[in-house]
Amino acid sequence: MRRPLTVAAASIALVAAGAIAAPSPASAHWSCGRAAPPDLDTSGGHHTLEAANMRVGSSTRCAISGISYASQSLDYHCYALDINGVDTWTYVVNVQTKAGGWIRDDLLNDYGSGVWCPNQTNL
Secondary structure (H helix, E strand, O other): OHHHHHHHHHHHHHHHHOOOOOOOHHHEEOOOOOOOOOOOOOOOOEOEOOOEEEEOOOOOOOOEEEEEOOOOOEEEEEEEEOOOOOOEEEEEEEOOOOOEEEEEHHHEOOOOOOOEOOOOEEO
16 A cells, blocks of 8 residues: 555645645545546556456445456556545456456555556545
């Protein structure tokens, strides 16, 4: 969980300094049912650690769009936080089935994409 700690540390520093800022990445997420984000991550060799649900947004509150198994290759697009600003999620496309969806990063072999998804919802 390397990214949430970085966001949390930055948030603590802002609060300690008394700064007031626009919505931070900690409140950003990919809301349920939005179109897929752009394919910004060009890395390869990705898969799940075991069977994992793919969702239509970066939250377990979102519907399941498919499932990916450890034996299947994944194409990463980018990552987002969940609606609570706690866990990170990566948008993936399963190379074998062509199904796309969000998978929580702790279920991925390398903890997900390192590329931030632009234009996330800030609510």
